[in-house]
Amino acid sequence: MKLVQRKGRLWGVSVAALMVSGWAMPAAAADLGGNCCADLEERIAELEATTARKGNRKVSLTVSGWVSENVIWWDDGSEKNTYVGTSPVEQSRFRFLGEAKINADWSAGYVLEIGVWGGNSSKTDQDNPDGTAGTPNSLSVRKSSWFLKSKTFGKLTVGQDSTATYHLLDDTDTTLTRNFYDAEGPPDYLQSFFLRDKAGNRIPSGSSSLKWGDALRGFNNSTPGDDGRRNIVRYDSPTFAGFNVATAWGEDDIWDVALIYKGEAGDFNYNARAGYGQSTDGFSTPCHGSGSSPDNALNCEWWGVSGFAQHTPTGLFVYAGYGKQHDGSNDPAIDAKILEKDSTTWFVQGGIEKKWIPLGKTNVFGMYRQDDAGSNVSGTGSIKTTGANINFWAVGAAQNIEAAESTLYLVYQHADGDVTVGTNSSATELSAMQQVIGGMKINF
Template sequence: MKSVFTLSCSRLALLAAFGLAMSFTQASAADLGGNCCADLEERIAELEATTARKGNRKVSLTISGWVNEAVYFWDDGSQRNAYVGTNSLEQSRVKFSGEAKIANGYSAGYTLEIGVQGNPSNKWDQTGPSSTDANSPNNSLIVRKSNWWLKSKDFGKLTVGLEGSATYHLLDDADGVNTRNYSDAQAAAVAQGRFQLRSGGAQVGGTAIRWNDILRGADNGTSGQNGRRNIVRYDSPTILGFVLTASWGEDDQTGVALTYKEKWGDFNILAKGGWEKSTDENLTGCAPFSATGATREDCEWWGGAATIQHAPTGLYVYGGYGQTIDHGVELISAAAESKSDLWFIQGGIEQKWLPLGKTTVFGEYRHDNLGSRTGKTFAVDGGASGYVHDGDINFWAAGIVQNIDAAAMDLYVIYRHADGDLTNSAGDTASLDAFDMVITGARIQF
């Protein structure tokens, strides 16, 4: 009798649970307005509206980028301050890219990259952290890249649109360690950007001549490399570690470059070299200059850089050379110095001492031999006024970059120092006050 009674109780319990579940389901359906499927479809539509989707099922869509913000402590010898803003060396950005397979070994794709800046670090000066460049204001978006491409496994890649030229980041991209985004070849020039030069605690010659007025080069005051342009570009397939790049565009710019990446025993090797020429009057890095009433431009540059790293120890050396030849200044004065060049060297160690990720410790030196900048004039101690004829600038830096692998994040602290002298066409020389800066920030990728 006991076992029958227990079984009956169990059946009653199951029936009660089933009835309770049915009543709950009916109540839930009633709460959804009597049509649960319609509400479910509405919710799915809402999620789709707020989710990145492919425009079609043939071409992929990938969204990536990073945020790079930092605090800058600076001292120009007579004034000091601290600013917060977007690190313009590798500004915050969003990248949209995609690819579609055409046939076996052939594909097509696109790149659309938008730069995002709060207070751009290379546009502020002693007057405050707001941008002093009307063409690059605070809290703005910049189209960095917009292009389509065709790629063949055997024949290489053809790109059309806004993209880096053959010598784009020629010296920077030869940096094979984790200083590439924080202290590469052009970092010294970008850091000081539009800060005004000081000599004896005052503006040089009483005029607002800035660091990027005297540092030459087609891109970010760095001789030997170019920027992003509207071009047709070709990249060859990799052959024995080499990739050949050629580009043409704007009005007119033509260049070639060669990249080499390989491992020799315990050593990782990365090297780049290239040459480019421009007759484009809108290329602000070399001109325009007015000669005999006409705007003329004729500029060329070349350079090379490499990184050699001993993989077991993490010790490395990264260095290079770049030169700009501005034939435009020769049209204004036969005495003008048409050549500007620089050389730099960085050494350090990169090891995973912490479980967080790799740590990179480094020191570097860059020296610039300045050419003429005829559009900028100054006088020294009441002497005759003359255009910037030449000069010598020294940059020192040291820092540490700590990778946090789990968060795709890098933390960095970098000290920078600059000094030198500037000579005008009258033969007078101004000794520049030292400029010191400490940069600390982080870049997080997505």
């Protein structure tokens, strides 16, 4: 009898469960709708259309970059105009970064970075608003390299990439100004414009007229102390107590080394860099001449130091640096014509960067840079300039927009000085160049 009662209870519970399930299942089906699968397939198709595709499942792929365009009003004392172009400080670009874990310590990967020029603002002059022939509306391979990385032993990079002293003076800056007006910023915006004397004449007149970049020295963006991107083998050490070392070698022949520091103490953040480099490659590192007419007996050295400090509570910061380039040749005939072998630059930038409004950080700054430039001799020994003294000063402001990962900026820049043309015994005073630079950099 007890067994019959238990069976009866069990049967009753089973019937109740089936009835509840019967009611619930149609309700759930009704909620989903008859076209649930079609909607799901459509959503998957949308995601596939907007997703970067990979060649394999072992290597991650990150696509990133930015668009950085500016409007520049300029006045050289005799002529004035307004141009639109791509920023010469942080060129528009897109980047593919792939990386795969080998084990808990090691990983391998690659970098492909392509630069994009609309109007090339580093090549514009009084006659060419989009840049000189061959430079506007073009692509350039900025980086193409692979790497092996270890948390214990550091990172090895092979291919076209940054040398150890690439942006030695620039990358110490961690404020918004790094996006549009770093150490290389002052000459970047005017180096291709023709020089004028106080009377408004080009120097000298005719097809051989000099540009600001001819008077300035420094083989990378007219800034002594900085190197560029080259085909190199580079090693970066792990970081110890805020310090790490980078060194690189490549081309025929270039080598350099840098000591890098990043740290905090109390209410202050600090960054500092120091580096040295040497090159005998007149093609990829034209300390004089140009990449198309190099001195194959080149003997060029450069070094620089830079530092940055910011008081975190107030946002006040100071950023400064010094760079030097020694230009020589193992060809006695050319070396004798490089009358002023040393070129130097120093700069100081100060300001305040703080988040006063919900949009993001606001930056207000001022900068002064002074260049004592050495001789500019072509690869065949023709003397363009014996030396020059160029002064830059600027004031500006920037606003970061966090929600759009972008930075708006506005800068006023003034440049003047003097240049000694050829073997002249006296310097020619230059007509000042004034520029107002406004633009936006938006990351993706």
